[in-house]
Amino acid sequence: MLGEAVSKQRLWFFDNLRAFIVLLVVVFHVGMGYTTWSLSWWYVNDSQQNKVFDWFILSTDVYMMPVLFFIAGYFALPALLQKGMAAFWRGKLRRIVLPWLVGAVLIAPLIAYSAIFSRTAAPPDYFAFWAHDFWGPYWQQAHYWFLEVLALFYLFFAVVYKLSPSYFKAGPDPGLPAAWFLPLFAVFSGMPFFVANLFFWSDLWLPIKPVLMIQPVRIGLYACYFGLGIYAWKKAWFTAGGYRPRLLIWGSAAVAMLVVFTAYRVTYTLTPNIPVLYKAGHALAYAFFSLTATFGFIALFQKLADSDAYLWRRLAANSYTIYFIHQCVVIPVAYTVQKVQMNIWVKYAGVSAVVVVLCFLIAEYVIRPVLSGRRGGGAEGIFRG
Secondary structure (H helix, E strand, O other): OHHHHHHHOOOHHHHHHHHHHHHHHHHHHHHHOOOOOOOOOOOOOOOOOOHHHHHHHHHHHHHHHHHHHHHHHHHHHHHHHHHOHHHHHHHHHHHHHHHHHHHHHHHHHHHHHHHHHOOOOOOOOHHHHHHHHOOOOOOOOHHHHHHHHHHHHHHHHHHHHHHOHHHHOOOOOOOOOOOOHHHHHHHHHHHHHHHHHOOOOOOOOEEEOOOEEEOOOOHHHHHHHHHHHHHHHHOOOOOOOOOOOOHHHHHHHHHHHHHHHHHHHHHHOOOOOOOHHHHHHHHHHHHHHHHHHHHHHHHHHHHHOOOOOHHHHHHHHHHHHHHHHHHHHHHHHHHHOOOOOOOHHHHHHHHHHHHHHHHHHHHHHHHHHHHOOOOOOOOHHHHOO
């Protein structure tokens, strides 16, 4: 059957794209400290700033998570078909839910505390902060929100699969999308963004006590990409005979939408209260930039990085761990050089390089050996089911 053939075929470019996006998340979070916004809630604001980082953050923030949710969705169905529902959820509880709880309850408070520690001469006692302030005005999940939302998507997917398993059967032949399918998907994915934006600011984080944290304007779009990933696997996209996005078309579209989105974002949407028509334009620009960037990167990596070279394999194998620990490395390194005056580009590049190398070394030579005895202890536990 097609489903069995696809599940056994290794798509190396997805592993490599996932690793690249995780590293992009790392340097993205380093760059947050160099924006001109002087964000009061960010963990370490550097003494040097430049508007280029504003543009970098605004644009990169759009497509990183859609790519990761798409990849997770693409491998959700084959994992469920191969393992069965019980084993599938045992793996998700061990690899996603438990790490999320550990990160949200034990590590996120330390990350939140750094926003006070890095800019206060006499910061409060940490344990007093954890017991009181963190669960009040400082409540957040740092970057562990991704695990929470991914677990919710897996839960919804499992329920739908249980109710209608016949829908998820792969067809007899690879399916090619009609010319209108992906543009219509962009419009469809922009609808929940627009509707939520009528009630919430597009960048708002909404706490849902006791433990949840979501971005209400974006979560619907993320769900669409998770679902599109499931659909893409069902239709055998990116396999021999299946749909393979063309780099020239999608890359050119992504560059064009980058210009359109960033210009629109800076001109119309940096304040919470904007007219409804501008919110509709924001939703469309956001949705089409997400789509073109996602498929542009897929096309790029399928064409140029569909390789099992050693470095790619090690980065991919450690990408989940790197994502999990990276703020624990970014924050102390950024704090160490916070007030050092030097060329800002050399400083940013140096901090980014040091953080990436340290994250990889810790993941590969410290954490991986500890987890090596555990089945499925690598990155595939989250992104490949």
